[in-house]
Amino acid sequence: GENVEQHPSTLSVQEGDSAVIKCTYSDSASNYFPWYKQELGKRPQLIIDIRSNVGEKKDQRIAVTLNKTAKHFSLHITETQPEDSAVYFCAATSADSNYQLIWGAGTKLIIKP
Amino acid sequence: DVKVTQSSRYLVKRTGEKVFLECVQDMDHENMFWYRQDPGLGLRLIYFSYDVKMKEKGDIPEGYSVSREKKERFSLILESASTNQTSMYLCASSLELMGGEVLDEQFFGPGTRLTVL
Numbered sequence: 252g253e254n255v256e257q258h259p260s261t262l263s264v265q266e267g268d269s270a271v272i273k274c275t276y277s278d279s280a281s282n283y284f285p286w287y288k289q290e291l292g293k294r295p296q297l298i299i300d301i302r303s304n305v306g307e308k309k310d311q312r313i314a315v316t317l318n319k320t321a322k323h324f325s326l327h328i329t330e331t332q333p334e335d336s337a338v339y340f341c342a343a344t345s346a347d348s349n350y351q352l353i354w355g356a357g358t359k360l361i362i363k364p
Numbered sequence: 365d366v367k368v369t370q371s372s373r374y375l376v377k378r379t380g381e382k383v384f385l386e387c388v389q390d391m392d393h394e395n396m397f398w399y400r401q402d403p404g405l406g407l408r409l410i411y412f413s414y415d416v417k418m419k420e421k422g423d424i425p426e427g428y429s430v431s432r433e434k435k436e437r438f439s440l441i442l443e444s445a446s447t448n449q450t451s452m453y454l455c456a457s458s459l460e461l462m463g464g465e466v467l468d469e470q471f472f473g474p475g476t477r478l479t480v481l
Contacts, residue, residue, distance in 0.1 A: 260404070285469070294368075294454070294472040295407070340406060351397075351422065352470070354406040 253278040255343050257355030265363050270331055272358045274341035275323040281343040284324045285352070286315060290337045298339075299326070328360075336362045367391070368473040370455055376479045383442040385476050387455030394459065396438035397470065398422075398430060401452040413438055445480045452477050 254277045264270045274284075285300035301308045301315045301324065308315050312331075317324040324343075328335055338359050342352040371386035387396065395414050399407040399422075409422030411430040419430050427449060431439045438457075442449055456470040 257406075294474050296472070297469045300469075342407075351409055351412060354408070356404055356406040 253281060253343060253353040255341060255353050255355045257341050257358055259358060260356065261359045261361070263361040263363060264331055266331055266333065268331055270326075270328045270335070270360055272326045272339055272341070272360070273323060274325070274343075274355050275321075276343040276353075277322065278343070279319075279322065283344040284315070284317060285342050286326050287340045287342070288337045289340065289357075295340060331360075331362050333362050333364065336360060368455060368457055368471050370453075370473040370476050372476050373474060374477050374479075376481065377442075377445050378481050379446060381445050381480075383445050383478065383480075385440040385442075385453055385455075385478070387438045387440070387457075387473055388436050389438075389457040389471070390436065391457070391471070392435065393457035393471075394435070395457060396432065397456040397458075398428075398438065398440045399454045399456065400424070401454055401475070407454065410440065442478075445478075447480050450478060450480045 255274055257274045282303040286298050287295040288298045289295040299310050299313050299315050301317050306317055312329045314327040338357045340357050341355040368389045377383050397412040398410040401407050408424050410424055410428050411419055411422050413419045413432040416432055416435050429441045453476045455473040458470045459468040
């Protein structure tokens with residue numbers, strides 16, 4: 252079945268710098284890749300998603316890139332701000348699992364002032 | 365705004381007790397999900413439902429059951445709670461499953477932190 256690996260588990264960056272979180276997946280039939288942000292003590296919320304028919308999607312300071320050949324996708328956050336501190340989860344659909352989302356283990360992003 | 369609510373934020377139960385976790389959504393979503401969240405393991409799907417009275421096993425259904433008698437309510441049941449079921453439980457909902465694919469955003473509840481002693 253599908254397996255999603257997420258790296259790094261913790262990422263610390265200086266405020267204003269960029270942050271990149273990477274995920275790899277195993278099922279070549281996966282076609283939907285969302286990213287969720289979970290602030291401390293709060294519920295996960297979708298911040299951006301990408302479908303397999305595009306290679307990149309941007310929304311202000313956030314972008315996601317998808318490399319279907321290599322089966323990996325990445326979240327890019329530019330000009331990081333303190334409010335970007337959170338745990339970020341990637342996910343991928345899995346044809347083997349009725350197209351349910353298979354989640355990465357999460358990345359704790361720390362923005363240093 | 366979609367609102368997903370869960371019956372309790374914190375719950376403490378004893379080993380062997382039957383535990384009910386309730387989830388209600390107010391946006392007429394067809395799909396509802398139960399996850400457990402543990403540090404370093406991400407979100408793991410326990411069960412999901414794509415219609416009233418329908419249920420499908422997720423990745424870790426053992427020790428759990430679910431009930432969906434009404435479209436807006438999805439209940440998770442721990443038949444006999446055990447200490448390894450101590451975790452954060454998250455409910456989520458999303459729009460209709462279309463063509464076999466989950467195409468839409470999942471909206472999460474605030475979570476229930478369950479401790480089994």
